[in-house]
Amino acid sequence: DIQMTQSPSTLSAAVGDTVTITCRASQSIGRWLAWYQQKVGKAPKLLIYKASTLQSGVPSRFSGGGSETEFTLTISSLQPDDFATYYCQNYDRLSVFGQGTKVDVK
Amino acid sequence: QVRLQESGPGLVKPSETLSLTCIVSGGSITDSHWSWIRQSPGSGLEWIGNAYYSVYDGWTTRYNPSLQSRVTISLDTSKNQFSLVLKSVTAADTAVYYCARIPTSWGDYLDSWGQGALVTVSS
Numbered sequence: 278d279i280q281m282t283q284s285p286s287t288l289s290a291a292v293g294d295t296v297t298i299t300c301r302a303s304q305s306i307g308r309w310l311a312w313y314q315q316k317v318g319k320a321p322k323l324l325i326y327k328a329s330t331l332q333s334g335v336p337s338r339f340s341g342g343g344s345e346t347e348f349t350l351t352i353s354s355l356q357p358d359d360f361a362t363y364y365c366q367n368y369d370r371l372s373v374f375g376q377g378t379k380v381d382v383k
Numbered sequence: 384q385v386r387l388q389e390s391g392p393g394l395v396k397p398s399e400t401l402s403l404t405c406i407v408s409g410g411s412i413t414d415s416h417w418s419w420i421r422q423s424p425g426s427g428l429e430w431i432g433n434a435y436y437s438v439y440d441g442w443t444t445r446y447n448p449s450l451q452s453r454v455t456i457s458l459d460t461s462k463n464q465f466s467l468v469l470k471s472v473t474a475a476d477t478a479v480y481y482c483a484r485i486p487t488s489w490g491d492y493l494d495s496w497g498q499g500a501l502v503t504v505s506s
Binding site: 278309311313315319320321322323326327332364366368371372373374375376377 | 418420427428429430433445447448481483490491492493494496497498499
């Protein structure tokens with residue numbers, strides 16, 4: 278079974294910072310990776326799919342990269358609305374989520 | 384714009400069956416594929432399974448291997464909704480259950496989500 282490991286588990290940052298979250302797959306998944314943002318008490322929101330394709334309506338400060346086993350989500354110039362938990366999802370054949378990365382206020 | 388709404392009992396007894404329905408509005412259930420995901424309190428997201436509709440094959444399913452023996456997802460095209468059935472539940476099945484849409488046939492990412500339904504397993 279493919280495992281998805283995110284790092285760090287928690288990231289403390291300030292408004293205006295650039296932050297990067299990493300998601301590693303236990304085996305190659307091509308570019309079958311999505312990123313989601315979840316706020317407390319809300320459903321997740323799709324940010325990026327196919328590793329780097331920005332979902333319609335998502336601000337361009339979000340960007341995704343990587344392939345095969347290592348992927349990144351970068352938020353440039355962090356905004357107050359960006360403090361949330363972020364999940365990666367492998368959807369190569371079965372779906373597997375990473376354990377999440379909480380971005381909180383430094 | 385498609386909207387999804389979960390419905391079903393909020394409390395289920397141990398060993399009984401959990402049943403949830405996702406009502407789809409703003410689009411036809413036959414135009415996309417569909418998914419169930421859950422999130423235990425204070426925990427991350429767990430994929431439950433997907434249902435794929437084809438005009439040629441009807442619907443097919445794919446499940447999380449850890450739940451496969453207990454779960455069934457089905458589609459009701461006449462009501463534009465799809466359902467989740469999870470048998471023999473335990474306290475470990477207590478979670479917020481989300482339904483979501485898979486917008487394409489080229490990758491099972493999830494672009495629209497319901498608001499979630501909390502199901503508690505307790506006697």
